[in-house]
Amino acid sequence: xxxxxxxxxxxxxxxxxxxxxxxxxxxxxxxxxxxxxxxxxxxxxxxxxxxxxxxxxxxxxxxxxxxxxxxxxxxxxxxxxxxxxxxxxxxxxxxxxxxxxxxxxxxxxxxxxxxxxxxxxxxxxxxxxxxxxxxxxxxxxxxxxxxxxxxxxxxxxxxxxxxxxxxxxxxxxxxxxxxxxxxxxxxxxxxxxxxxxxxxxxxxxxxxxxxxxxxxxxxxxxxxxxxxxxxxxxxxxxx
Ligand code: ADP
Ligand code: MG
Numbered sequence: 001x002x003x004x005x006x007x008x009x010x011x012x013x014x015x016x017x018x019x020x021x022x023x024x025x026x027x028x029x030x031x032x033x034x035x036x037x038x039x040x041x042x043x044x045x046x047x048x049x050x051x052x053x054x055x056x057x058x059x060x061x062x063x064x065x066x067x068x069x070x071x072x073x074x075x076x077x078x079x080x081x082x083x084x085x086x087x088x089x090x091x092x093x094x095x096x097x098x099x100x101x102x103x104x105x106x107x108x109x110x111x112x113x114x115x116x117x118x119x120x121x122x123x124x125x126x127x128x129x130x131x132x133x134x135x136x137x138x139x140x141x142x143x144x145x146x147x148x149x150x151x152x153x154x155x156x157x158x159x160x161x162x163x164x165x166x167x168x169x170x171x172x173x174x175x176x177x178x179x180x181x182x183x184x185x186x187x188x189x190x191x192x193x194x195x196x197x198x199x200x201x202x203x204x205x206x207x208x209x210x211x212x213x214x215x216x217x218x219x220x221x222x223x224x225x226x227x228x229x230x231x232x233x234x235x236x237x238x239x
Contacts, residue, residue, distance in 0.1 A: 052072060080157040
């Protein structure tokens with residue numbers, strides 16, 4: 001396991017679109033950091049740069065002391081969960097869970113064992129032969145998280161994984177996520193615009209606005225001592 005360090009990260013798409021400005025963050029093993037902010041503030045762009053899906057204009061990303069800023073996504077050992085789940089519709093749950101591993105030539109017996117382990121952890125044992133189209137949104141989301149867990153990645157990245165679920169289900173899956181990631185030792189970076197998610201899941205929250213980190217602190221601190229009016233307004237602190 002390894003500490004993730006982001007130093008002075010910047011992204012410029014065009015002179016008028018500069019969604020990430022001097023973002024610095026450290027996420028230790030077992031820490032759950034949430035990037036919280038309104039739509040368009042640069043959260044996904046930060047996450048995509050960590051994953052290697054977007055190249056930073058400036059700044060560095062270090063993992064376990066190594067500079068990985070320009071390393072290819074496939075060589076980063078990070079697992080990402082998307083808002084849209086991105087499951088393979090023609091594959092069963094078991095095949096979807098295993099899909100991250102096959103690329104890496106993992107022996108069949110090991111694939112089977114890891115899939116069984118994760119299916120048990122997520123309560124997916126009964127669903128292993130179903131296809132994504134035959135499941136609810138919450139179940140699909142669990143498969144998407146499971147696919148990330150099967151990889152035993154060094155870092156987990158989640159981009160608004162609950163926003164496609166209705167309110168009731170969102171609360172349930174949120175509680176599931178909290179429990180699941182409490183058992184993981186790897187750093188987690190979670191993106192959301194929902195302050196309740198940020199407050200209940202995170203060990204640290206980075207509030208973003210206009211590409212800048214407005215405050216980086218544990219959730220109770222953000223709530224009780226917001227750094228500025230933007231943070232107070234966004235998290236609904238009394239002030
Ligand atoms: P968030 O995830 O916080 O909603 P994003 O990081 O997706 O925000 O986007 C931040 C800003 O960057 C937005 O104005 C968005 O339109 C812009 N943006 C994101 N990706 C691209 C891209 N590939 N090309 C140009 N502009 C982009
Ligand atoms: Mg986004």
